[in-house]
Structures are given as structure tokens and as C-alpha cells.
Amino acid sequence: MCWAGSAWHAGRVTPEDLARLRRARDRMDREYAEPLDIATLARTALMSPGHFQRSFREAYGETPYGYLMTLRVERAKALLRRGDLSVTEVCFAVGCTSLGSFSSRFTQLVGMTPSAYRARPHEEVAVIPPCVVRRLTRPRRP
DSSP, rough: EEETTEEEESSSHHHHHHHHHHHHHHHHSSSSOOOOHHHHHHHHHOOHHHHHHHHHHHHSSSSSHHHHHHHHHHHHHHHHHHHHSSSSHHOOOHOOOOHHHHHHHHHHHHHSOOOHHHOOOOOHHTSSSSHHHHEEEEEOOO
């Protein structure tokens, strides 16, 4: 439920809020490797942090943090497929500050550790355009 304007909307995100949420989501897409916290993203959306979190979940079906971590894992998968960076280097390159948290979330979303993912063969995706690979290998929340 959210307060929008002068009316109470039960479980609906207004078109104005959706446009603001898109700005924050676009910022996450562009700046996923930067330190982004809820307060910063809420300011981008011109919302209070609580309203931002509730509206984001209502609009996109996941929390802002969940969305950001899924982006980071998606980018990490691409870097790990290249094979020229260590897991630690990939962790920091995608904006994570804790190797343990990164590895836990990666394992939760991908079903294997970052090291195991990096070690497995990736030739099957080498001939597929990168935009299609991203779509096909996007981590899915269990």
C-alpha cells in the first residue's frame, strides 16, 4: 500500500511513481558497480526510502537490493566466463565489497560457486551474441 498524492492506493503504483522508479532502476543498470544504497536510490526516484522500497517491490516484484545484486551477479557471470580475472577481482569489479556475501548470493542465484562457474567450459555461449547470452543466462531468484 502506498500514499500517493491525496489518495490512498492499496497495492497500486501510480504512473508518476513508476516513472520515478524507472529512473532509479536505470541508474542501477548504469552504475551497478558503484556503491548504491537505498537512500541514494530513493533520492533518484524523488521518494522517501520506505516509499521507494515498497513501490519498487510492488512494481518489479523484488526489492531494490535484490535487483541490484541480480545485476551484479549477471555482470559477474560475464566476467567469469572471460576467465582472465580471479573471483575476488570480479567481486570488486561488479561493486561488491564482501567476497563472502558475493559468493553466497552468486551461489544462491546461479546454483554453483563463482569458482565452479569460472572453471566450467563456456564454449556453448562463445558464438552467441552477448545481448542474447545475457538474457539466457540472467540469474533467476529461486
